[in-house]
Amino acid sequence: MKQTSLKLKISQYTGLGARRIARTNSGNPEPVSLPAGHPYLGIRDKWYLICTKQELGVEPQARRILGEDLVLWRDGEGNPRLMHDYCPHRGAKLSIGDVVNGELQCWYHFWRFNSDGNCVSIPSQGGKCSLQSRTKVAQTYPTVEKAGFIWSFIGDQEPPELELPFELADPSYSMFPESVEWSANWLLAYENLADIMHAPFLHNRSLTLSGGIVEDSVNVSNTETGFRVERVNQQGVNFDQVEIDLGHIMHCRLDIPLKASFAGPGPNLRIVGFVTPVDDQNSVVHFPRFRQVSGWRRALWRFLFRVRLRGTHLHVLNQDKAMLESLRSIPEAHRDEHLAQADKPVLHLRRALRPAFDAQLAGLSPEWISTGPLAGTKATEPQGKSQSAEKAGP
Ligand code: FES
Ligand SMILES: [Fe+2]
Numbered sequence: 441m442k443q444t445s446l447k448l449k450i451s452q453y454t455g456l457g458a459r460r461i462a463r464t465n466s467g468n469p470e471p472v473s474l475p476a477g478h479p480y481l482g483i484r485d486k487w488y489l490i491c492t493k494q495e496l497g498v499e500p501q502a503r504r505i506l507g508e509d510l511v512l513w514r515d516g517e518g519n520p521r522l523m524h525d526y527c528p529h530r531g532a533k534l535s536i537g538d539v540v541n542g543e544l545q546c547w548y549h550f551w552r553f554n555s556d557g558n559c560v561s562i563p564s565q566g567g568k569c570s571l572q573s574r575t576k577v578a579q580t581y582p583t584v585e586k587a588g589f590i591w592s593f594i595g596d597q598e599p600p601e602l603e604l605p606f607e608l609a610d611p612s613y614s615m616f617p618e619s620v621e622w623s624a625n626w627l628l629a630y631e632n633l634a635d636i637m638h639a640p641f642l643h644n645r646s647l648t649l650s651g652g653i654v655e656d657s658v659n660v661s662n663t664e665t666g667f668r669v670e671r672v673n674q675q676g677v678n679f680d681q682v683e684i685d686l687g688h689i690m691h692c693r694l695d696i697p698l699k700a701s702f703a704g705p706g707p708n709l710r711i712v713g714f715v716t717p718v719d720d721q722n723s724v725v726h727f728p729r730f731r732q733v734s735g736w737r738r739a740l741w742r743f744l745f746r747v748r749l750r751g752t753h754l755h756v757l758n759q760d761k762a763m764l765e766s767l768r769s770i771p772e773a774h775r776d777e778h779l780a781q782a783d784k785p786v787l788h789l790r791r792a793l794r795p796a797f798d799a800q801l802a803g804l805s806p807e808w809i810s811t812g813p814l815a816g817t818k819a820t821e822p823q824g825k826s827q828s829a830e831k832a833g834p
Contacts (some may be wrong), residue, residue: 479801486593486689487688488689489590491512504722507719520590558576567738608708615729624765658672667688681695695709721769
Protein backbone atom coordinates (compact mmCIF):
# COMPACT_ATOMS: atom_id res chain seq x y z
CA MET A 441 0.00 0.00 0.00
CA LYS A 442 2.80 2.28 0.99
CA GLN A 443 4.66 1.34 -2.19
CA THR A 444 1.59 2.11 -4.33
CA SER A 445 1.26 5.54 -2.76
CA LEU A 446 4.88 6.25 -3.41
CA LYS A 447 4.52 5.16 -7.04
CA LEU A 448 1.46 7.33 -7.39
CA LYS A 449 3.32 10.22 -5.87
CA ILE A 450 6.28 9.75 -8.20
CA SER A 451 4.06 9.49 -11.25
CA GLN A 452 2.19 12.62 -10.18
CA TYR A 453 5.42 14.54 -9.87
CA THR A 454 7.03 13.21 -13.04
CA GLY A 455 3.74 13.63 -14.88
CA LEU A 456 3.52 17.23 -13.79
CA GLY A 457 7.17 17.79 -14.67
CA ALA A 458 6.73 16.19 -18.08
CA ARG A 459 3.69 18.32 -18.85
CA ARG A 460 5.52 21.40 -17.77
CA ILE A 461 8.64 20.51 -19.78
CA ALA A 462 6.35 19.90 -22.75
CA ARG A 463 5.00 23.42 -22.29
CA THR A 464 8.54 24.81 -22.28
CA ASN A 465 9.57 22.77 -25.30
CA SER A 466 7.83 25.15 -27.63
CA GLY A 467 10.82 27.39 -26.84
CA ASN A 468 10.87 31.08 -27.45
CA PRO A 469 9.07 32.16 -30.59
CA GLU A 470 10.88 34.40 -33.05
CA PRO A 471 11.26 37.85 -31.53
CA VAL A 472 8.86 40.46 -32.86
CA SER A 473 10.76 42.90 -35.04
CA LEU A 474 8.30 45.79 -34.65
CA PRO A 475 7.74 47.95 -31.58
CA ALA A 476 4.61 47.38 -29.51
CA GLY A 477 1.85 49.53 -30.92
CA HIS A 478 2.89 49.26 -34.56
CA PRO A 479 -0.36 48.84 -36.49
CA TYR A 480 1.03 45.88 -38.46
CA LEU A 481 0.81 44.07 -35.13
CA GLY A 482 -2.87 44.92 -34.84
CA ILE A 483 -5.22 47.76 -33.98
CA ARG A 484 -5.19 48.38 -30.24
CA ASP A 485 -8.07 49.32 -27.96
CA LYS A 486 -10.32 46.64 -29.41
CA TRP A 487 -11.86 43.48 -28.03
CA TYR A 488 -10.39 40.34 -29.55
CA LEU A 489 -11.60 36.76 -29.62
CA ILE A 490 -8.88 34.67 -27.96
CA CYS A 491 -10.22 31.10 -27.98
CA THR A 492 -13.19 28.95 -27.05
CA LYS A 493 -13.80 28.49 -23.32
CA GLN A 494 -12.95 24.78 -23.64
CA GLU A 495 -9.49 25.58 -24.95
CA LEU A 496 -8.45 27.10 -21.62
CA GLY A 497 -8.19 24.45 -18.92
CA VAL A 498 -6.43 24.60 -15.57
CA GLU A 499 -2.91 25.09 -16.90
CA PRO A 500 -1.67 28.52 -17.95
CA GLN A 501 -1.04 28.95 -21.67
CA ALA A 502 1.40 31.07 -23.64
CA ARG A 503 -0.27 33.23 -26.27
CA ARG A 504 1.24 35.81 -28.58
CA ILE A 505 -1.37 38.46 -29.34
CA LEU A 506 -0.73 41.75 -31.19
CA GLY A 507 2.98 41.01 -30.95
CA GLU A 508 2.99 40.66 -27.15
CA ASP A 509 3.88 37.43 -25.38
CA LEU A 510 1.09 36.88 -22.88
CA VAL A 511 -0.08 34.25 -20.43
CA LEU A 512 -3.71 33.16 -20.43
CA TRP A 513 -4.93 31.44 -17.26
CA ARG A 514 -7.95 30.94 -14.99
CA ASP A 515 -8.04 32.47 -11.50
CA GLY A 516 -9.63 31.04 -8.35
CA GLU A 517 -13.16 31.87 -9.57
CA GLY A 518 -12.47 30.25 -12.91
CA ASN A 519 -12.35 33.62 -14.63
CA PRO A 520 -9.96 33.94 -17.56
CA ARG A 521 -7.00 36.31 -17.14
CA LEU A 522 -4.50 37.62 -19.65
CA MET A 523 -1.25 39.32 -18.70
CA HIS A 524 2.35 39.71 -19.80
CA ASP A 525 4.15 36.40 -19.85
CA TYR A 526 7.09 37.82 -17.95
CA CYS A 527 7.77 37.38 -14.26
CA PRO A 528 8.77 40.73 -12.74
CA HIS A 529 11.36 38.98 -10.54
CA ARG A 530 13.84 37.69 -13.14
CA GLY A 531 11.80 37.51 -16.30
CA ALA A 532 10.83 33.83 -16.43
CA LYS A 533 7.79 32.87 -18.44
CA LEU A 534 4.76 32.72 -16.19
CA SER A 535 3.05 30.43 -18.71
CA ILE A 536 5.29 27.55 -17.61
CA GLY A 537 4.31 28.11 -14.00
CA ASP A 538 1.26 26.81 -12.18
CA VAL A 539 -2.02 28.06 -10.87
CA VAL A 540 -1.92 27.50 -7.10
CA ASN A 541 -4.92 28.41 -4.97
CA GLY A 542 -6.25 30.52 -7.80
CA GLU A 543 -3.02 32.50 -8.17
CA LEU A 544 -0.33 32.28 -10.83
CA GLN A 545 2.93 30.95 -9.45
CA CYS A 546 6.21 31.38 -11.31
CA TRP A 547 8.13 28.11 -11.56
CA TYR A 548 11.56 29.68 -11.00
CA HIS A 549 11.35 30.96 -7.39
CA PHE A 550 7.62 30.53 -6.74
CA TRP A 551 6.72 34.20 -6.61
CA ARG A 552 2.98 34.31 -6.89
CA PHE A 553 0.60 36.79 -8.61
CA ASN A 554 -3.09 37.38 -8.20
CA SER A 555 -5.69 37.94 -10.90
CA ASP A 556 -4.75 41.64 -11.17
CA GLY A 557 -1.08 40.78 -11.61
CA ASN A 558 -0.09 41.94 -8.11
CA CYS A 559 2.64 39.99 -6.36
CA VAL A 560 1.10 38.30 -3.33
CA SER A 561 3.92 36.01 -2.19
CA ILE A 562 7.74 35.94 -2.22
CA PRO A 563 8.39 32.69 -0.38
CA SER A 564 12.17 33.17 0.00
CA GLN A 565 11.42 36.28 2.09
CA GLY A 566 8.93 34.53 4.34
CA GLY A 567 6.18 36.97 3.47
CA LYS A 568 8.00 39.88 5.10
CA CYS A 569 9.21 41.80 2.12
CA SER A 570 8.09 45.29 1.13
CA LEU A 571 9.10 44.45 -2.44
CA GLN A 572 6.02 42.25 -2.63
CA SER A 573 3.54 45.13 -2.41
CA ARG A 574 5.50 47.11 -4.99
CA THR A 575 5.77 44.33 -7.57
CA LYS A 576 3.29 43.72 -10.34
CA VAL A 577 3.13 42.02 -13.70
CA ALA A 578 3.74 44.83 -16.16
CA GLN A 579 0.46 44.59 -18.07
CA THR A 580 -2.87 42.86 -17.62
CA TYR A 581 -5.70 43.01 -20.14
CA PRO A 582 -9.44 42.90 -19.31
CA THR A 583 -10.65 39.42 -20.19
CA VAL A 584 -14.09 37.82 -19.99
CA GLU A 585 -15.80 34.59 -20.92
CA LYS A 586 -19.00 35.14 -22.88
CA ALA A 587 -21.09 33.11 -25.34
CA GLY A 588 -18.69 30.19 -25.11
CA PHE A 589 -15.59 32.22 -26.03
CA ILE A 590 -12.84 34.10 -24.20
CA TRP A 591 -12.46 37.76 -25.17
CA SER A 592 -9.75 40.24 -24.24
CA PHE A 593 -9.52 43.97 -24.62
CA ILE A 594 -6.03 44.65 -25.93
CA GLY A 595 -5.33 48.28 -25.33
CA ASP A 596 -4.57 50.98 -22.88
CA GLN A 597 -7.95 52.73 -22.60
CA GLU A 598 -10.94 51.83 -20.44
CA PRO A 599 -12.64 49.05 -22.37
CA PRO A 600 -16.07 49.72 -23.83
CA GLU A 601 -18.79 47.25 -22.98
CA LEU A 602 -18.34 43.97 -24.79
CA GLU A 603 -21.24 43.85 -27.24
CA LEU A 604 -21.07 40.68 -29.27
CA PRO A 605 -22.41 40.17 -32.78
CA PHE A 606 -26.03 39.25 -32.19
CA GLU A 607 -25.79 35.68 -33.52
CA LEU A 608 -23.53 34.75 -30.61
CA ALA A 609 -26.19 35.63 -28.08
CA ASP A 610 -29.22 34.33 -29.98
CA PRO A 611 -30.08 30.71 -29.13
CA SER A 612 -32.11 30.35 -32.33
CA TYR A 613 -28.75 30.05 -34.12
CA SER A 614 -26.92 26.74 -33.99
CA MET A 615 -23.19 27.38 -33.89
CA PHE A 616 -19.98 25.50 -34.66
CA PRO A 617 -16.74 27.26 -33.73
CA GLU A 618 -13.72 27.04 -36.01
CA SER A 619 -10.29 28.58 -35.54
CA VAL A 620 -7.20 28.20 -37.71
CA GLU A 621 -3.74 29.72 -37.71
CA TRP A 622 -2.41 31.40 -40.81
CA SER A 623 1.12 32.66 -41.41
CA ALA A 624 -0.30 35.89 -42.74
CA ASN A 625 -0.75 39.39 -41.40
CA TRP A 626 -4.15 40.21 -39.88
CA LEU A 627 -4.77 42.96 -42.46
CA LEU A 628 -4.32 40.52 -45.35
CA ALA A 629 -6.90 38.27 -43.70
CA TYR A 630 -9.44 41.13 -43.52
CA GLU A 631 -8.58 42.21 -47.06
CA ASN A 632 -9.35 38.66 -48.17
CA LEU A 633 -12.74 38.85 -46.44
CA ALA A 634 -13.55 42.19 -48.08
CA ASP A 635 -12.42 40.84 -51.47
CA ILE A 636 -15.53 38.82 -52.27
CA MET A 637 -14.54 38.45 -55.94
CA HIS A 638 -11.81 35.97 -55.05
CA ALA A 639 -14.41 33.28 -54.23
CA PRO A 640 -15.46 32.18 -57.75
CA PHE A 641 -11.79 31.88 -58.74
CA LEU A 642 -9.78 30.60 -55.77
CA HIS A 643 -12.66 28.41 -54.59
CA ASN A 644 -13.97 27.44 -58.04
CA ARG A 645 -13.70 23.74 -57.28
CA SER A 646 -15.32 23.89 -53.87
CA LEU A 647 -18.76 22.60 -53.13
CA THR A 648 -20.16 25.81 -51.67
CA LEU A 649 -18.30 28.59 -53.53
CA SER A 650 -18.10 27.44 -57.13
CA GLY A 651 -21.44 28.64 -58.48
CA GLY A 652 -22.49 31.71 -60.45
CA ILE A 653 -20.91 34.12 -62.85
CA VAL A 654 -17.29 35.19 -62.59
CA GLU A 655 -17.46 38.54 -64.38
CA ASP A 656 -18.91 41.17 -62.10
CA SER A 657 -18.27 44.41 -60.27
CA VAL A 658 -18.88 45.30 -56.64
CA ASN A 659 -20.57 48.06 -54.70
CA VAL A 660 -19.30 49.35 -51.37
CA SER A 661 -21.52 51.28 -48.98
CA ASN A 662 -20.74 52.59 -45.52
CA THR A 663 -22.53 51.32 -42.42
CA GLU A 664 -22.54 52.82 -38.94
CA THR A 665 -19.35 51.02 -37.90
CA GLY A 666 -17.87 49.78 -41.14
CA PHE A 667 -18.99 49.00 -44.65
CA ARG A 668 -20.88 46.53 -46.77
CA VAL A 669 -19.68 44.95 -50.01
CA GLU A 670 -22.13 43.50 -52.56
CA ARG A 671 -21.79 42.06 -56.01
CA VAL A 672 -23.73 44.05 -58.60
CA ASN A 673 -25.05 41.25 -60.83
CA GLN A 674 -25.39 38.33 -58.49
CA GLN A 675 -26.86 37.68 -55.04
CA GLY A 676 -27.62 34.46 -53.16
CA VAL A 677 -25.44 32.25 -55.35
CA ASN A 678 -21.91 32.46 -53.96
CA PHE A 679 -19.95 34.64 -51.49
CA ASP A 680 -21.87 37.61 -52.89
CA GLN A 681 -21.87 40.03 -49.97
CA VAL A 682 -20.05 40.76 -46.75
CA GLU A 683 -20.31 43.27 -43.93
CA ILE A 684 -17.07 44.43 -42.36
CA ASP A 685 -17.46 45.92 -38.88
CA LEU A 686 -14.53 47.99 -37.62
CA GLY A 687 -16.08 48.83 -34.24
CA HIS A 688 -15.11 47.64 -30.75
CA ILE A 689 -14.85 44.05 -31.97
CA MET A 690 -13.64 43.98 -35.55
CA HIS A 691 -15.44 41.24 -37.42
CA CYS A 692 -17.18 40.35 -40.65
CA ARG A 693 -20.55 38.75 -41.42
CA LEU A 694 -21.36 36.81 -44.57
CA ASP A 695 -23.89 34.29 -45.82
CA ILE A 696 -23.20 31.27 -47.97
CA PRO A 697 -26.07 29.50 -49.75
CA LEU A 698 -26.40 25.81 -48.93
CA LYS A 699 -28.11 23.13 -50.99
CA ALA A 700 -30.77 21.30 -48.96
CA SER A 701 -29.74 18.04 -50.64
CA PHE A 702 -26.30 18.45 -49.10
CA ALA A 703 -26.87 20.35 -45.87
CA GLY A 704 -30.51 19.68 -44.98
CA PRO A 705 -33.36 22.21 -45.06
CA GLY A 706 -32.81 25.67 -43.64
CA PRO A 707 -31.57 29.15 -44.41
CA ASN A 708 -28.09 30.18 -45.58
CA LEU A 709 -24.98 29.41 -43.63
CA ARG A 710 -24.00 32.50 -41.65
CA ILE A 711 -20.30 33.04 -40.91
CA VAL A 712 -19.14 35.64 -38.43
CA GLY A 713 -15.38 36.02 -38.81
CA PHE A 714 -12.83 37.48 -36.40
CA VAL A 715 -9.12 37.88 -37.02
CA THR A 716 -6.86 37.98 -33.98
CA PRO A 717 -3.35 39.21 -34.83
CA VAL A 718 -0.52 37.09 -33.43
CA ASP A 719 2.24 39.35 -34.72
CA ASP A 720 3.04 41.02 -38.03
CA GLN A 721 3.44 37.66 -39.79
CA ASN A 722 0.78 35.47 -38.19
CA SER A 723 -2.90 35.51 -37.29
CA VAL A 724 -5.58 33.29 -35.85
CA VAL A 725 -8.80 33.46 -37.82
CA HIS A 726 -11.98 32.48 -36.04
CA PHE A 727 -14.98 31.58 -38.15
CA PRO A 728 -17.94 30.52 -35.98
CA ARG A 729 -20.56 29.12 -38.36
CA PHE A 730 -24.26 29.53 -37.71
CA ARG A 731 -27.52 28.27 -39.08
CA GLN A 732 -30.87 29.44 -37.78
CA VAL A 733 -32.64 26.10 -37.50
CA SER A 734 -34.55 24.34 -34.72
CA GLY A 735 -36.03 20.93 -33.88
CA TRP A 736 -35.27 18.06 -36.23
CA ARG A 737 -33.82 20.45 -38.80
CA ARG A 738 -31.21 21.51 -36.26
CA ALA A 739 -30.40 17.91 -35.39
CA LEU A 740 -30.02 17.04 -39.07
CA TRP A 741 -27.95 20.15 -39.74
CA ARG A 742 -25.60 19.39 -36.85
CA PHE A 743 -25.18 15.82 -38.04
CA LEU A 744 -24.55 16.83 -41.66
CA PHE A 745 -22.17 19.59 -40.65
CA ARG A 746 -20.03 17.13 -38.72
CA VAL A 747 -19.95 14.41 -41.37
CA ARG A 748 -19.92 16.51 -44.56
CA LEU A 749 -19.67 20.27 -44.28
CA ARG A 750 -16.84 20.75 -41.85
CA GLY A 751 -14.42 18.96 -44.15
CA THR A 752 -15.44 21.02 -47.16
CA HIS A 753 -15.15 24.24 -45.16
CA LEU A 754 -11.70 23.38 -43.90
CA HIS A 755 -10.75 22.66 -47.50
CA VAL A 756 -11.93 26.15 -48.52
CA LEU A 757 -10.08 27.71 -45.57
CA ASN A 758 -6.91 25.93 -46.60
CA GLN A 759 -7.19 27.49 -50.05
CA ASP A 760 -7.36 30.93 -48.41
CA LYS A 761 -4.47 30.02 -46.15
CA ALA A 762 -2.27 28.91 -49.08
CA MET A 763 -3.05 32.10 -50.99
CA LEU A 764 -2.52 34.53 -48.10
CA GLU A 765 0.68 32.84 -47.03
CA SER A 766 1.97 33.30 -50.58
CA LEU A 767 1.52 37.08 -50.27
CA ARG A 768 4.31 37.38 -47.66
CA SER A 769 4.60 40.49 -45.49
CA ILE A 770 2.38 43.56 -45.74
CA PRO A 771 4.96 45.84 -47.41
CA GLU A 772 5.75 43.12 -49.94
CA ALA A 773 2.10 42.25 -50.47
CA HIS A 774 1.15 45.87 -51.06
CA ARG A 775 4.12 46.67 -53.28
CA ASP A 776 3.53 47.16 -57.02
CA GLU A 777 -0.12 46.22 -56.91
CA HIS A 778 -2.32 46.63 -59.97
CA LEU A 779 -5.79 47.02 -58.57
CA ALA A 780 -9.01 46.67 -60.56
CA GLN A 781 -12.62 47.71 -59.91
CA ALA A 782 -13.28 44.46 -58.05
CA ASP A 783 -10.54 45.45 -55.58
CA LYS A 784 -12.49 48.52 -54.49
CA PRO A 785 -13.42 46.95 -51.11
CA VAL A 786 -9.76 46.24 -50.34
CA LEU A 787 -8.91 49.90 -50.84
CA HIS A 788 -11.99 50.91 -48.89
CA LEU A 789 -10.83 48.80 -45.97
CA ARG A 790 -7.34 50.30 -46.01
CA ARG A 791 -8.78 53.79 -46.17
CA ALA A 792 -11.20 53.09 -43.31
CA LEU A 793 -8.33 51.83 -41.15
CA ARG A 794 -6.06 54.74 -42.04
CA PRO A 795 -6.97 56.91 -39.00
CA ALA A 796 -6.29 54.04 -36.60
CA PHE A 797 -3.00 53.31 -38.37
CA ASP A 798 -1.94 56.93 -38.22
CA ALA A 799 -2.90 57.26 -34.55
CA GLN A 800 -0.80 54.27 -33.62
CA LEU A 801 2.12 55.31 -35.83
CA ALA A 802 2.06 58.74 -34.20
CA GLY A 803 2.88 57.10 -30.88
CA LEU A 804 6.02 55.49 -32.28
CA SER A 805 9.45 56.91 -32.71
CA PRO A 806 9.96 58.40 -36.20
CA GLU A 807 12.49 55.74 -37.20
CA TRP A 808 9.67 53.23 -37.45
CA ILE A 809 7.76 55.44 -39.81
CA SER A 810 10.25 56.78 -42.28
CA THR A 811 13.70 55.26 -41.90
CA GLY A 812 13.26 51.85 -40.35
CA PRO A 813 12.66 48.49 -41.94
CA LEU A 814 9.15 49.59 -42.81
CA ALA A 815 10.13 52.70 -44.70
CA GLY A 816 7.16 53.88 -46.66
CA THR A 817 4.51 52.46 -44.39
CA LYS A 818 3.17 55.93 -43.75
CA ALA A 819 2.74 56.54 -47.47
CA THR A 820 -0.86 57.14 -48.40
CA GLU A 821 -0.50 55.87 -51.97
CA PRO A 822 0.50 52.37 -53.03
CA GLN A 823 3.97 52.44 -54.54
CA GLY A 824 4.54 51.38 -58.13
CA LYS A 825 2.29 51.34 -61.15
CA SER A 826 -1.20 51.10 -59.77
CA GLN A 827 -4.15 50.99 -62.10
CA SER A 828 -6.57 51.55 -59.26
CA ALA A 829 -9.36 54.05 -59.61
CA GLU A 830 -8.79 55.15 -56.00
CA LYS A 831 -5.69 54.90 -53.92
CA ALA A 832 -5.35 55.00 -50.18
CA GLY A 833 -4.46 52.92 -47.24
CA PRO A 834 -1.95 51.40 -44.88
S1 FES B 1 11.77 34.66 -12.10
FE1 FES B 1 9.79 34.31 -11.41
S2 FES B 1 9.98 33.92 -9.32
FE2 FES B 1 11.98 34.27 -9.98
FE1 LIG C 1 -11.78 32.58 -49.51
